[in-house]
Amino acid sequence: MSxxxxxxxxxxxxxxxxxxxxYEIGEPMVTSILEEGLATVPHVVQPILRKDSLELTDDDxxxxxxxxxxxxxxxxxxxxxxxxxxxxxxxxxxIQGKTIVLTGAMAPARFRITDSIFNIGCAVAAAQALPAxxxxxxxxxxxxxxKVRKNLELGRFEATE
Amino acid sequence: MSxxxxxxxxxxxxxxxxxxxxYEIGEPMVTSILEEGLATVPHVVQPILRKDSLELTDDDxxxxxxxxxxxxxxxxxxxxxxxxxxxxxxxxxxIQGKTIVLTGAMAPARFRITDSIFNIGCAVAAAQALPAxxxxxxxxxxxxxxKVRKNLELGRFEATE
Amino acid sequence: MSxxxxxxxxxxxxxxxxxxxxYEIGEPMVTSILEEGLATVPHVVQPILRKDSLELTDDDxxxxxxxxxxxxxxxxxxxxxxxxxxxxxxxxxxIQGKTIVLTGAMAPARFRITDSIFNIGCAVAAAQALPAxxxxxxxxxxxxxxKVRKNLELGRFEATE
Amino acid sequence: MSxxxxxxxxxxxxxxxxxxxxYEIGEPMVTSILEEGLATVPHVVQPILRKDSLELTDDDxxxxxxxxxxxxxxxxxxxxxxxxxxxxxxxxxxIQGKTIVLTGAMAPARFRITDSIFNIGCAVAAAQALPAxxxxxxxxxxxxxxKVRKNLELGRFEATE
Numbered sequence: 001m002s003x004x005x006x007x008x009x010x011x012x013x014x015x016x017x018x019x020x021x022x023y024e025i026g027e028p029m030v031t032s033i034l035e036e037g038l039a040t041v042p043h044v045v046q047p048i049l050r051k052d053s054l055e056l057t058d059d060d061x062x063x064x065x066x067x068x069x070x071x072x073x074x075x076x077x078x079x080x081x082x083x084x085x086x087x088x089x090x091x092x093x094x095i096q097g098k099t100i101v102l103t104g105a106m107a108p109a110r111f112r113i114t115d116s117i118f119n120i121g122c123a124v125a126a127a128q129a130l131p132a133x134x135x136x137x138x139x140x141x142x143x144x145x146x147k148v149r150k151n152l153e154l155g156r157f158e159a160t161e
Numbered sequence: 162m163s164x165x166x167x168x169x170x171x172x173x174x175x176x177x178x179x180x181x182x183x184y185e186i187g188e189p190m191v192t193s194i195l196e197e198g199l200a201t202v203p204h205v206v207q208p209i210l211r212k213d214s215l216e217l218t219d220d221d222x223x224x225x226x227x228x229x230x231x232x233x234x235x236x237x238x239x240x241x242x243x244x245x246x247x248x249x250x251x252x253x254x255x256i257q258g259k260t261i262v263l264t265g266a267m268a269p270a271r272f273r274i275t276d277s278i279f280n281i282g283c284a285v286a287a288a289q290a291l292p293a294x295x296x297x298x299x300x301x302x303x304x305x306x307x308k309v310r311k312n313l314e315l316g317r318f319e320a321t322e
Numbered sequence: 323m324s325x326x327x328x329x330x331x332x333x334x335x336x337x338x339x340x341x342x343x344x345y346e347i348g349e350p351m352v353t354s355i356l357e358e359g360l361a362t363v364p365h366v367v368q369p370i371l372r373k374d375s376l377e378l379t380d381d382d383x384x385x386x387x388x389x390x391x392x393x394x395x396x397x398x399x400x401x402x403x404x405x406x407x408x409x410x411x412x413x414x415x416x417i418q419g420k421t422i423v424l425t426g427a428m429a430p431a432r433f434r435i436t437d438s439i440f441n442i443g444c445a446v447a448a449a450q451a452l453p454a455x456x457x458x459x460x461x462x463x464x465x466x467x468x469k470v471r472k473n474l475e476l477g478r479f480e481a482t483e
Numbered sequence: 484m485s486x487x488x489x490x491x492x493x494x495x496x497x498x499x500x501x502x503x504x505x506y507e508i509g510e511p512m513v514t515s516i517l518e519e520g521l522a523t524v525p526h527v528v529q530p531i532l533r534k535d536s537l538e539l540t541d542d543d544x545x546x547x548x549x550x551x552x553x554x555x556x557x558x559x560x561x562x563x564x565x566x567x568x569x570x571x572x573x574x575x576x577x578i579q580g581k582t583i584v585l586t587g588a589m590a591p592a593r594f595r596i597t598d599s600i601f602n603i604g605c606a607v608a609a610a611q612a613l614p615a616x617x618x619x620x621x622x623x624x625x626x627x628x629x630k631v632r633k634n635l636e637l638g639r640f641e642a643t644e
Binding site: 038106 | 194195197198199200201202204267274275276278279280281282283284285286287289290291298299300301302303316317318319
């Protein structure tokens with residue numbers, strides 16, 4: 001069992017540059033989260049994008065799709081901005097024979113208070129435990145692709161119908 | 162789907178009392194970890210013991226067994242000291258029809274650097290995703306009860322044979 | 323001995339709003355920093371502005387001046403954005419009979435890695451220990467108003483002369 | 484202006500060893516606290532003891548005395564366990580011509596919630612700002628040696644009239 005962790009940006013990796021007073025996307029934080037979690041599970045981290053998920057284009061989603069499809073591993077975690085995470089998840093549904101889990105964070109991993117570490121834990125376990133398919137792990141829950149949305153007012157993910 | 166989270170003590174909940182210069186077991190930290198993780202997964206937290214796992218007696222393990230067996234939920238997470246976590250896991254194997262996941266931490270959840278948040282994330286997802294059985298999630302890996310030990314020198318869990 | 327702590331905004335208090343993907347100024351963090359520091363020193367916290375210091379107007383600086391001048395306390399700490407902290411410090415120099423210490427942070431207090439707690443500690447002690455005058459405490463150093471600048475390239479404060 | 488920071492152990496530097504389930508004294512944390520505080524103030528860190536302050540002997544206190552007396556710097560910070568910090572402070576009072584500030588922490592610097600960063604900030608500024616003498620900075624306050632005690636019930640330092 002080996003995991004491939006593909007990073008695409010999003011709030012989880014946001015960093016603050018003082019001079020500009022705005023966030024930009026930094027180095028993937030999943031690496032330090034796994035270190036702090038004392039993770040010994042075999043894995044590779046593959047950064048492919050550094051974007052807010054509202055700015056992901058069709059080409060970007062195709063790149064994510066192609067990267068997952070070409071991965072030799074069967075177990076895939078994708079870190080992704082939350083706003084369009086359900087869109088990317090739906091796009092990946094046609095990939096067969098892989099367990100693909102998307103996650104991200106509502107508060108940056110560089111914050112003292114953040115959901116990112118818990119979310120990565122959920123995703124790493126879900127990618128190993130679930131049957132082939134595409135899923136989102138947020139809020140300690142496991143959602144199937146195509147049956148999940150982000151509730152913007154509550155800032156939480158929820159199942160549709 | 163609802164989770165029952167049973168807490169038994171262990172390093173994850175250790176607290177430091179200045180006057181005595183030693184650790185004792187504090188309030189279960191899983192509650193604040195789930196809050197910070199923005200968890201909306203339905204769950205109850207049930208504290209039953211506050212012990213270092215080296216001090217767990219046969220009676221204590223029977224209490225854990227009985228508590229799990231009596232739980233109305235099918236999905237169970239147990240926080241537990243690491244030293245005898247494999248012993249307790251093995252003891253629970255005869256419980257049928259439940260997915261039971263034990264986890265804990267090498268460094269207390271009250272530490273700035275701790276594996277506890279990541280581990281709880283792994284356990285929460287694994288308890289929802291895995292088929293009935295007894296498991297340990299540590300180091301980002303999922304171990305089956307009876308096939309896992311703690312490597313004391315490395316401070317890591319590993320599969321046996 | 324009683325301290326008045328006047329907050330004006332700046333990076334130290336910046337907060338991240340997910341929906342908008344940018345920082346804004348939040349509640350003054352000095353209150354929680356003092357709590358975590360177990361501070362028993364008598365003090366009041368008085369928030370008067372919530373601005374990035376690049377956006378402070380002449381009227382804002384006059385408000386800071388008037389607030390300090392009117393304070394019944396002799397010992398004053400001001401939290402302030404770093405970019406124009408030396409400008410405000412120079413403006414306050416004509417206030418007599420008070421020890422006035424400005425500080426702030428290069429990384430928000432809500433970050434896991436931040437200089438804000440250390441800086442507030444320096445300012446609180448300096449405001450009690452120094453003779454009347456206007457000072458900046460940043461980088462563990464004490465600078466006199468009018469003899470300090472922010473080195474933008476290095477992101478550090480340094481003495482002019 | 485250059486600071487000498489002498490470390491003697493105490494809660495601030497305590498570390499937890501899982502196998503033994505008790506604290507011992509680790510590497511001085513003042514170094515990482517100064518780094519995180521972006522401190523550019525010239526300083527040297529000199530570790531001389533790693534003891535709980537209840538275990539300090541007369542010989543240990545003589546070592547602290549001799550180290551301070553021999554230091555080429557005029558500005559001295561000493562990190563020290565809290566329980567006998569006032570005893571050591573009183574012992575150092577006969578050293579002339581130096582500003583000596585003792586501090587420590589009620590909660591270890593390795594904890595997520597700790598007063599250690601704030602306390603080090605206070606001590607670093609106080610050692611630069613105060614006239615020659617021996618002081619303790621705890622709880623955001625500055626106490627003179629010989630006029631301070633630790634209130635064990637409250638876990639706070641207070642002046643003796």
